[in-house]
Amino acid sequence: MTTSTLFIAVDWGTSHLRAYLCKVGEGSELTLIDQCDGPGVVKVNQHFQQTLIHAITPWTAQYGVLPIYIAGQITSTIGWHETPYLECPINPEGLLDAAVSFECEGHTINALPGTKCTLQNTLIDVMRGEELQILGFLKQNEQYQTGKILLCLPGTHTKWVLINNGKIICFKTAMTGELYDLLCHQSVLIPDDCAEGEFDWQAFEQGCDLTLGSDSGNLAHGIFSVRTRQLSKELTPVQAKAYLSGVLIGSDVRAARYASEWQLLSNTQVVVIGTKQLNTCFTKALTKIGVQCSEFDIKSATLSGFNYLYQSA
Amino acid sequence: MTTSTLFIAVDWGTSHLRAYLCKVGEGSELTLIDQCDGPGVVKVNQHFQQTLIHAITPWTAQYGVLPIYIAGQITSTIGWHETPYLECPINPEGLLDAAVSFECEGHTINALPGTKCTLQNTLIDVMRGEELQILGFLKQNEQYQTGKILLCLPGTHTKWVLINNGKIICFKTAMTGELYDLLCHQSVLIPDDCAEGEFDWQAFEQGCDLTLGSDSGNLAHGIFSVRTRQLSKELTPVQAKAYLSGVLIGSDVRAARYASEWQLLSNTQVVVIGTKQLNTCFTKALTKIGVQCSEFDIKSATLSGFNYLYQSA
Known part of the structure; x- marks a missing residue:
């Protein structure tokens, strides 16, 4: 000691x-x-x-x-x-x-x-x-400490981690946060002069729905709608940022859902361990596919x- | 005139x-x-x-x-x-x-x-x-000028375009080239001091195989293997660039394969219209899923x- x-x-x-x-x-x-x-x-x-x-x-x-x-x-x-x-x-x-x-x-x-x-x-x-x-x-x-649980630790890189009886069994990484930063600040998707603004949860959910509901998990295709929906005046640039976040997090959750290393069913226990904002984002996306989850502060x-x-x- | x-x-x-x-x-x-x-x-x-x-x-x-x-x-x-x-x-x-x-x-x-x-x-x-x-x-x-054909125009943004009787019917965009540039130059995947080097076709094909063969189309998960395969000394940084290209192009082709707007079957005519290098990349990926394609210079x-x-x- x-x-x-x-x-x-x-x-x-x-x-x-x-x-x-x-x-x-x-x-x-x-x-x-x-x-x-x-x-x-x-x-x-x-x-x-x-x-x-x-x-x-x-x-x-x-x-x-x-x-x-x-x-x-x-x-x-x-x-x-x-x-x-x-x-x-x-x-x-x-x-x-x-x-x-x-x-x-x-x-x-x-x-x-x-x-x-x-x-x-x-x-x-x-x-x-x-x-x-x-x-x-x-x-x-x-x-x-007993039984199976799937943890989700969102951040620059999301980690999905399977725990059994207190041991880390295996895990998978998705570069969701890093992709968001790159696409938000260095791509044609969001204008350079985009104002800061309140996170638009409705736009976020629309983004989630696109990738969660996709048959092909078409992330690279889906991302471009961040631009086209601004062209068609459906989204402001501030809303487009939240929509992009939804597209990426929806894709992340979709991949975790179909990962062969675990079964993500409606009775699977998932705990999301991140910041308040990211916990809410991932919980909303997981709830959409019927997974019950709880949150813990990183x-x-x-x-x-x-x-x-x-x-x- | x-x-x-x-x-x-x-x-x-x-x-x-x-x-x-x-x-x-x-x-x-x-x-x-x-x-x-x-x-x-x-x-x-x-x-x-x-x-x-x-x-x-x-x-x-x-x-x-x-x-x-x-x-x-x-x-x-x-x-x-x-x-x-x-x-x-x-x-x-x-x-x-x-x-x-x-x-x-x-x-x-x-x-x-x-x-x-x-x-x-x-x-x-x-x-x-x-x-x-x-x-x-x-x-x-x-x-x-008669009949159906699917065109693939790779570049900063890949365009997949369905043509029927000489008319453009519909098309889909994938931000594959832009994602490659961002991930190659501004992410943790490729070291800043990575040398220029000959394009490694074997590494490219391994990248294609990963995303083409994925059940979930897990692009955001698959991308991280560009880093882990360097950590495990399976790829040099120069090879990792070609592998990243393969991961992204495989994902692009996979999404085009499952697009609901057309049927990409083994007897579908696909013409790839790009630079020599990109034409070869997309042709290799399309050939892997059994599609016969030809190339045309952009x-x-x-x-x-x-x-x-x-x-x-």
Whole structure:
């Protein structure tokens, strides 16, 4: 059991760095003292150490040397210190056994491993960071330690993860968030001068309906309707963004529905673990195909996962 | 019948401007005297007139005022002078009837119309420029003036076009080329420092097989294998680019196969009208699903279409 009651947890993905100063109480409960955001792995031009030190200096100036845990793409081939992939099925309680520790300006940094699985079509799939969030979710929801459940973790890359008896069995990645960002900001679909505006749920649902209801799963064909429906004045540019989100999320959910690795039936338990906005989007799409789902907050999952690992160190 | 034997034809799309100085002989055959390339519609920051004049000045300096024909996205809402959409079914021989003429530094510019159709799912689809290329193809291949044929025009946006008795019946757009460019240059899939290298046909075919053989048409899921197969050292970055191309083109062909607007059976005639490289790509993918296809050069189609319209003016 560790003696310090303070530690720093860093969830550092492709698009964002999220650092948390955490305090563990006598009953093992975690209190979030402070947090800060920073640039993602692909945005810091290899200046990983400077970026991290800059983020945590206000805390270390006050509390001195603290244990640091990092997870996410920062531990991948495009990150700072590469850690291995654990081969599924795995019990996420054991993540720390495969962590790689290194020193950085007097702090010990524990870089967590990623996870790998081989799909039925012989392709491999990988994730980094989500296994920690899954651990945190399971620790907060002990009822899922037995039986099967399908988790959906939306983000830059959506991860669909099959859990059985508390173990990660296999998972599939869809690049839905990354596609949305590219198509929204760098394609002919949305005008450059598109205003910010309230998310249009009706347009979102129309987009979902298009791809969910498609016989062919015609994503590349369906996407173009984001432009044609603006040409025909059915959608404003602001509505078109929500519609595009619906087209992409509908396609993501449709592919998960027909994945051969699991059966997504009306009685399948699905938990969506993301931000409030993304949880609502995926829940609406899943509900359309008759799947009952519940939602869990991604930040709670992240902090709970780090807390478990810190206390088991 | 026009009296001048010289004219300028401009195919000005989203990504490229292609201008041609053309001469018509006594037997109506076209001779290409010169050509030049320039930036596409989205790349000239609204400086349409300057861009065109810059491109054609070497010709007008020598030959004086010439008739000019323009087609493509330059006539759309994001272009220079907007022209109407003709509603399918249309006979492309009549394109000039809906052209919009305007003066530009003493030249008369004839801006051709676009084409619009309503698909079975009530969405509309649009194109600009391809109807001219289809006209040119049909004029070079009179045997297709009767009966049904499916055309595939790959490019920034693939157009699949159903022709019956020389008329354009309906068509569908897939944003395959644009997705390829975005994913190749701006996503986590291909490293920024990826070398140029010979196109790897074996990797391309593996990509095709993935999406063509998928039960769910899981494009967003399939794309991520471009990264995982590099992580597992199955593909170099250069091979990964060809594989990505295969994944996207396989998905495009798969969606065309299951489109409810036509039946793409083994005895369906498909002609692919594009550049040599894209023609080979789409032919390989179509051959994999048992469709016999032939290829036609896009530049020949473009020039033939302009030539027909010029002579019918």
